[in-house]
Amino acid sequence: MNAYLPELRRQGLLARPAWDLFDRMFEDFGLGLAKDKEWVPSLDVAENEGEYVVTAEIPGLAKEDIDISLSEGLLTIKGEKKQEKKEETDTYHVVERSYGSFSRSLRVPNGVDLGGVKAETADGVLKIVLPKTEEEKTRKIEIT
Template sequence: MTLVRWNPIRDLATDLIDLQREINRMFDRFFRGFEEEEERAISTWRPVVDISETDDEYIVRAEIPGVSKDDIKVTIRDNMLTISGEKKQEKETKNENFHRVERVYGSFTRTFTLPGAVKVDKVEAKFKDGVLTIKLPKVEEAKSKEIEVKVG
């Protein structure tokens, strides 16, 4: 293994980015109805997600590189969406010398409480280039209605 020179700027930059992410996450949790169950103790890593909402649906995107489609499980129960699976180390590297291992492996799970009811039978999930996209159409009642107020 070669010695890599310590780069304080890089370490600092990484720390700052981590801190920024954590603060963003805190804000997300605080302000949004889309709540996440805390399961950090169980899983070793958590895929990062983007969740957005339109009038008709919720769109969940998760970065899960290195996991095959068949190793990802998406379930909805009691209005809770769970994404779980396992990222395995590449077979061919098991018996080799490593110089650097930065990627994370192991099982993961993330659970979110949906703020409104969704059409469970119409949920679509697709997996492409390591990104999982789940589209959850809202049921009619859960759609926000705009009521115009007429000023007489």
């Protein structure tokens, strides 16, 4: 159904003012659906038997531009994507790349080994590995 929305709007079959009101509601709550909002990296969170893995897309950022902290069960990733210096002779017709500072926070489950947390970056992807403590690792429970 979502694929048909632009075509329905184009044909005038879907009232645009109602959608504008809907979009503004999300903007008021700061949920970031508007296209002119600041840049925020996308995250994936995965879990396997021994660890949690957080992966973030951070193209164009050096590791020096990223700050990662884990405090009271809250993993916070902060950084800044700096805009390249524009030459005075260049005339830009379209600028689609986003710049600015960002901050993303995730609640981390209990049972993470804080001493074993590792982070690495390669090819514009940040990978944070949060190992589970021995107590949190999955154990098979036999039914008697």
